[in-house]
């Protein structure tokens with residue numbers, strides 16, 4: 022699962038097929054298919070390991086009080102590097118472009 026993290030307002034939103042933006046509006050992202058995404062603005066794309074999320078959700082059902090010392094069930098997340106082929110950064114993106122058909126799929 023890919024998430025947009027805005028370095029300006031620290032908002033995090035799930036990247037989906039429709040154009041999404043953060044609370045401050047400076048960062049935006051959109052999925053172009055089930056794997057590839059683009060983003061713009063002062064942002065990073067975060068990845069959440071789907072297997073670790075599923076495991077944590079099942080563990081939470083069994084042990085809702087947490088594990089061991091009361092910590093919550095862990096999920097694995099990471100910053101997807103700019104060199105990843107599935108992530109494109111659009112430096113010239115602007116909110117006005119979203120109103121054109123350029124981003125319509």
Ligand SMILES: [Zn+2]
Nearest residue numbers: 027030043045
């Ligand atoms: Zn923002």
